[in-house]
Amino acid sequence: MDATLTPFIGLEFAARKAHISGKPFSRMPDMIPARFANAIFGLIMSGLMSCIVTGIATVKAVGFHPETLGDWMASWAFCWPIAFTVILVLGPSVKRLVEGWVRPQG
Structure with a gap:
């Protein structure tokens, strides 16, 4: 065989x-237990947003050259943990704020 x-x-x-x-x-x-849903959402959302924003900012700051990808990844690696922490800390307050602005469905 x-x-x-x-x-x-x-x-x-x-x-x-x-x-x-x-x-x-x-x-x-x-499956991951439901109690981790907010953390998983924050991890994915912060990863995506920080990746996109640092990519745009890196290209705007230094332009396209052979080191751009490395600069972008270094910036993303620095920013992602910060973005994740901000989402975890401020997310509940922002959710309550939005709930105060919108009318419940019914």
Whole structure:
């Protein structure tokens, strides 16, 4: 048997077993508990926003050159933890502020 295919044999067996038992086969780990939803949202949102903003700011400040990508990634690595912290700290206050401005659906 080809050694490169060996890891897939176990997956195929598990998939067949799951199909037979009627349970869906998934390699995904258990879901993250709901109590972490705000932190996960903050992590993803801060990552995306800080990536976009630092990319724009880096190109505006230094222009396009061979080191631009490295400068951008260094700036992003510095800014992402700050953005994440700000979202975690100020997020609940901003949510309450917005809830005071909008009319409930009903």
